[in-house]
Amino acid sequence: MNPLCSRCNLVVYPTEKINCLDKYWHSRCFRCEVCNMSLNMKNYKGFEKRPYCNAHYPRVNYTCVADTPENLRLKQQSKTQSQVLYKEDFEKNKGKSYTVVTDTPELQRLKKSQDQVSNFKYHEEFEKSKSSHVQEDFERSKTQHHQPGNPASAPYQPPAAPQGYHYNPAPEPVRPAAAAPPPSAGKRYRAVYDYAAADEDEVSFMDGDVIVDVQQIDEGWMYGRVERTNQQGMLPANYVEAI
CATH class of the missing domain: 2.10.110.10 (Cysteine Rich Protein)
Known part of the structure; x- marks a missing residue:
């Protein structure tokens, strides 16, 4: 329809x-x-x-509203109240400044680049700190090993004989510095850091070298032979890892 x-x-x-x-x-x-x-x-x-x-x-x-005394009073009251609220907000936010930044594609790219740089620097500082700690541990272990007061390196002192007894102490066994201990059942280690020998009885090696015939001396030192150079001597235990 x-x-x-x-x-x-x-x-x-x-x-x-x-x-x-x-x-x-x-x-x-x-x-x-x-x-x-x-x-x-x-x-x-x-x-x-x-x-x-x-x-x-x-x-x-x-x-149109006439400006009567009552309307003027209400207008003045509203104006005063607005000033009070403005002053209150001003005092509350005093010293604070806010800048609104638009999240544009260019800012997102810069932010991503800064995050990548910060992450790279963090890992770089971490590796430096790790290397410095390893070097400090090695120097501390080496110092303790070669200290005259270290119990591990101090020569054996026989106990004092009771009064009235006389005996001749056994001669102190002396191992030559160049003599190598027997091999330890073919244990093999790989170097994880470069190391330059600091004493005559130590051996130098590079990161990735294979070290064979390893003999554990104490918690900080080993004795072994570098397969690449066929040189043997003492080496820090925290510079290698077992294969």
Whole structure:
């Protein structure tokens, strides 16, 4: 069933029908309510579901309020309250400054680059710190090993004989510095750091060298032969790892 025109109240057929402002109109009936100007869907303006042209579109009228003593008092009170709130917010946020930075693709790229640089520097500092700690442990172990007061390196002192007894102490066994202890069942180690010999009874090696015929001396030192150079001597235990 065809609807009725909102202006002439006659049947509107599909060929001349305009659906606008929740109503149906003939194309010839779609006119301004004031000047009866013919309108279309591009130049009309609706107000309370009625069409108007641009010249006669109803304007919003503002109500003028007289400056009575009561209105002036309320205006002054509102102004004072606004100043109090502004001063309170100012004192609360005093010394604080906020800068809003837009998260653009360029800033995201710079942030990613800074994170990568920071991560690289962190690992670099970590490796330096690790190497320094290993070197300190090695120097401390070496110093303790060669100290005259170290119990591990001090010569054997026989106990004092009771009064009235006399005996000849056994001669102190002396191992030549160049003599190597017997091999320890073919134990093999790999060097994880470079090491330069500091004494005549030590052996130098490089990172990755294979050390064979290893004999454990104490917790800090070993005796072995570097397979690459075929040199043998003492070496720090924390510079190698078992294969």
